Amino acid sequence: MPDVGDVVTASLTVAPYDSSTAATLAVTAPDGTVTTPVTGTADGGQTWTAPLTYTAAGVWRLSWTVTGTGASVANELVSVAPAPSVLEEGRVYATTTDLANYLRAAPPTGAARLLLRASELLDSDFLKAAVYDVDDAGMPTDALVVAAFRTAVCAQVEFWGETGEETDISGPTQGVTIGSVNLQYGTGTDRPGPDYYAPKVARALRSLPGDVFRMQVSGGC
Incomplete structure (x- = not known):
């Protein structure tokens, strides 16, 4: 499970695929904000990746849309935990x-x-x-x-x-x-x-x- 602040590479494998295959990614944050990170492929369209930073705790939705050969839609839910803390707010009697x-x-x-x-x-x-x-x-x-x-x-x-x-x-x-x-x-x-x-x-x-x-x-x- 990722934590807040983690920088990850979202990935999608497409099959079948060819030179006409293209994939885009829409990322919905827990507050409903939607972003579209830049996607790319290094193997001619089979594997698509996009950089992603989790900026808030909660459930994120990753929605891939594939056009051309292998056209499809894929959704993934990712649960993100709060960043681990070495201190907590409140009266604490030991470290x-x-x-x-x-x-x-x-x-x-x-x-x-x-x-x-x-x-x-x-x-x-x-x-x-x-x-x-x-x-x-x-x-x-x-x-x-x-x-x-x-x-x-x-x-x-x-x-x-x-x-x-x-x-x-x-x-x-x-x-x-x-x-x-x-x-x-x-x-x-x-x-x-x-x-x-x-x-x-x-x-x-x-x-x-x-x-x-x-x-x-x-x-x-």
Whole structure:
């Protein structure tokens, strides 16, 4: 699958063909814009090529029209992915370098997106009731908290690499305790154990001293 910015050579093979064969290409971008790149042949009309740059993510349509011998119309849909990114917009608690050092191995190519998702998970499921010093961007300022958050999101990405990335919690979670707060999900006495959060996430947060990080509950901390 090509990415945004890729420069490719579109190609069409015609059969039968002879000196009367000619081929043109109309390219429809995802926004409906149509362009007609210059086509050419180096083998007398059997193979036709045209240079093409994918400038946007989405589905592109390549429409070849052949006239003369071998007259025909051929359409091809090409799905183009966004350009890979080493950084993602949003509050992210670890870089791909941090992840590589944590894993002691090369990170996956989608590591930037996974680190963003893991950071969002940490914010939404663990830090809503947390108290710690932050800067104007909402990032932690204490070195111990920075290191714990970095470990937590790297651990979550590692966990997804072992168990598969899920879009939702596949089962209730039970028994996550951070300070005076005990997080439990689901009901009944036969709740399954954690199967979505990396165990090391809660462990990293529990390791923080109370003077730099604490969970706030109703009526006190």
